[in-house]
Amino acid sequence: MSLANTSVFVLEASAQAQSDTTRTKSDSTSKAVALPIKVSGGVTLSGDFYTADGIESRRPSSNFMAIARVNISLFEQFNFPFEAFIGTNQSGFRQPFNQIGISPTFFNWLTLHAGWFSTRFSDLTFGDIRMLGGGVELRPGNFRLSAIYGSTNQAVPYDVASGGAAIAGAFTSYSRPVVGIKLGYGDENVLFFNIQAIRITDDTTSLATPANTDFSRLVKSQENTVISTTFGFGAFDGKLRFNAEIAASAFSADTRSASLAQLATAATFQLPEIPSLLFTPRLSSQIDAAAKATLTIAPTQDFSVALGGQYVGPGFVSLGYAQLQNDVLDGTISPSLRLFNGGLSVRGTLGVRVNNLIANRTAPLQRLIASASVSIQPVQTFGIDVQYSNYGIRSTPRNDTLRIENVSQSLTVSPRLNFEAFGGVSGIFGSYSLNNVDDLNIITRQTNTNQTQTGMLSWTLGLPSGLSLATTGFYSAIAQSVARTNILNIGQTAAYSFFDGALSTSLTLGYGIVNSEITQSGMTTNSSDGQITGQASASYSIGEGGKFGTLSLNVNNNNYAYGNPARGRNFGEWTAMVQYAIGF
Numbered sequence: 372m373s374l375a376n377t378s379v380f381v382l383e384a385s386a387q388a389q390s391d392t393t394r395t396k397s398d399s400t401s402k403a404v405a406l407p408i409k410v411s412g413g414v415t416l417s418g419d420f421y422t423a424d425g426i427e428s429r430r431p432s433s434n435f436m437a438i439a440r441v442n443i444s445l446f447e448q449f450n451f452p453f454e455a456f457i458g459t460n461q462s463g464f465r466q467p468f469n470q471i472g473i474s475p476t477f478f479n480w481l482t483l484h485a486g487w488f489s490t491r492f493s494d495l496t497f498g499d500i501r502m503l504g505g506g507v508e509l510r511p512g513n514f515r516l517s518a519i520y521g522s523t524n525q526a527v528p529y530d531v532a533s534g535g536a537a538i539a540g541a542f543t544s545y546s547r548p549v550v551g552i553k554l555g556y557g558d559e560n561v562l563f564f565n566i567q568a569i570r571i572t573d574d575t576t577s578l579a580t581p582a583n584t585d586f587s588r589l590v591k592s593q594e595n596t597v598i599s600t601t602f603g604f605g606a607f608d609g610k611l612r613f614n615a616e617i618a619a620s621a622f623s624a625d626t627r628s629a630s631l632a633q634l635a636t637a638a639t640f641q642l643p644e645i646p647s648l649l650f651t652p653r654l655s656s657q658i659d660a661a662a663k664a665t666l667t668i669a670p671t672q673d674f675s676v677a678l679g680g681q682y683v684g685p686g687f688v689s690l691g692y693a694q695l696q697n698d699v700l701d702g703t704i705s706p707s708l709r710l711f712n713g714g715l716s717v718r719g720t721l722g723v724r725v726n727n728l729i730a731n732r733t734a735p736l737q738r739l740i741a742s743a744s745v746s747i748q749p750v751q752t753f754g755i756d757v758q759y760s761n762y763g764i765r766s767t768p769r770n771d772t773l774r775i776e777n778v779s780q781s782l783t784v785s786p787r788l789n790f791e792a793f794g795g796v797s798g799i800f801g802s803y804s805l806n807n808v809d810d811l812n813i814i815t816r817q818t819n820t821n822q823t824q825t826g827m828l829s830w831t832l833g834l835p836s837g838l839s840l841a842t843t844g845f846y847s848a849i850a851q852s853v854a855r856t857n858i859l860n861i862g863q864t865a866a867y868s869f870f871d872g873a874l875s876t877s878l879t880l881g882y883g884i885v886n887s888e889i890t891q892s893g894m895t896t897n898s899s900d901g902q903i904t905g906q907a908s909a910s911y912s913i914g915e916g917g918k919f920g921t922l923s924l925n926v927n928n929n930n931y932a933y934g935n936p937a938r939g940r941n942f943g944e945w946t947a948m949v950q951y952a953i954g955f
Contacts, residue, residue, distance in 0.1 A: 419947065436458040437455070472487035473486055481508070481511075484506035485505050516555075518552045544590055551567065553568075560609065569597045573626065591626075594626050595691075596649055617661075623651070623652075625653075632652070661683040678702075679703045701738075741762075754787050783804040792832075798830070799828075800831075803826050804824070825847045854887065861881065861883075862904075878905075922951050926946070929943065
């Protein structure tokens with residue numbers, strides 16, 4: 372098992388400072404009058420570089436990126452937020468990395484969207500997909516109106532050169548226009564009601580296919596309409612809250628299939644007409660419903676319990692959510708308790724989930740959902756967190772060899788201690804986690820075991836001189852049916868600030884050992900690998916308090932040596948990033 376580090380850079384403009392443009396009125400009082408305009412935000416410019424020796428490069432050799440987030444405020448009533456992400460490398464087939472969008476707000480109740488933006492209608496209609504287009508959100512008083520139009524997919528051409536019609540279709544996608552509207556009224560803390568509708572249809576005209584196109588290999592164009600209503604109320608000063616949503620979905624898996632209207636005409640029988648602007652029923656169409664509700668009871672600030680349930684039919688599909696599960700029925704209870712002025716906090720969830728709601732599968736799956744977390748803070752200098760989760764799956768087919776029954780358990784214990792020592796402030800943090808999957812099937816239990824134990828211990832020391840030290844140890848033991856892996860890493864970090872904190876530097880060195888044992892076809896292969904890592908960074912704030920921005924440099928080195936040459940070649944990697952960020 373390789374622990375080779377692949378460098379990942381997370382870039383963000385996080386500056387929050389605001390600057391007001393002012394002018395001075397020349398009169399006897401010499402009063403300073405602030406202009407009604409405020410500009411805030413930040414800009415980040417960066418370049419990262421990569422090289423490898425002994426292996427093929429695992430990422431581009433260079434990448435340059437610019438990120439800008441700017442907000443212009445007028446009269447404290449009009450806000451014009453603007454964001455741009457521009458890089459030299461593209462990512463993904465479905466949408467480009469370069470994204471520019473603006474979402475100005477007026478009078479605190481009107482928001483406009485243009486370019487790339489995100490919005491959420493409800494839990495069952497639209498919410499986790501970023502789109503390119505435009506939209507409007509109005510919230511005057513208790514009235515709410517939202518409308519969006521745009522596309523969530525970029526059309527990817529049918530590329531015969533990538534390997535011919537036999538495989539090229541797998542990389543083809545249509546542009547996916549989206550139109551949606553939401554209308555609602557009421558105070559969400561007292562009583563409210565919303566209705567929302569989303570229509571998403573793949574645009575088959577967005578792609579030009581060559582004459583030799585194998586249409587059986589092309590991705591199928593889809594059509595989806597979802598209508599839902601959300602409602603709820605609150606009572607007794609927030610001690611009782613209820614929220615619910617009921618939705619209906621119409622979905623066609625392939626818009627190239629014949630429409631039911633065409634079949635009805637050929638058979639000389641009549642079907643109820645549905646406007647094509649809403650949906651076109653086809654042989655590939657399915658209609659289903661979904662619903663979810665939550666009731667929260669909080670008699671005091673220190674105790675609450677939430678009862679939740681949801682039903683998502685097996686034919687319910689919303690293309691406005693990338694990972695919405697269907698064929699689901701579950702119920703949960705989630706209590707929360709806080710004692711001793713927050714010194715003890717307990718949270719938990721217990722529930723059951725089942726599928727096979729219309730008996731169209733070989734056997735239903737029953738899932739147990741259980742989790743609990745406890746946080747103990749008896750004194751300010753010491754605390755401990757404990758988390759446990761249990762996720763069990765069980766099916767009951769007539770044939771025992773097809774039976775699925777396993778239990779996945781996870782336990783994490785994390786103590787922490789702060790104290791004064793060695794002339795400075797010290798902190799010790801530890802963590803132990805156990806993840807275990809038990810397969811209870813009589814046939815597969817011998818070849819399907821998986822257990823991971825992980826331990827981490829770190830000690831930090833901060834001195835008045837500005838020097839800080841951190842020592843970290845990490846150990847992991849992974850046991851699987853055909854492989855066992857033990858990993859040990861030890862790292863030391865030293866950080867120091869110069870010029871009254873304007874220049875911050877740090878140096879980290881680490882050493883790791885990876886012992887592995889793999890058994891295949893009755894033969895066992897052992898290997899003891901070594902890894903040396905290093906990281907150096909420096910950050911300089913230009914001007915007082917970083918008034919003119921911050922310039923930083925980060926260099927990483929990774930060297931990996933295989934104990935068994937049959938496992939792979941030794942290699943080394945260098946990565947570096949230069950970044951300039953300014954907030955205003």
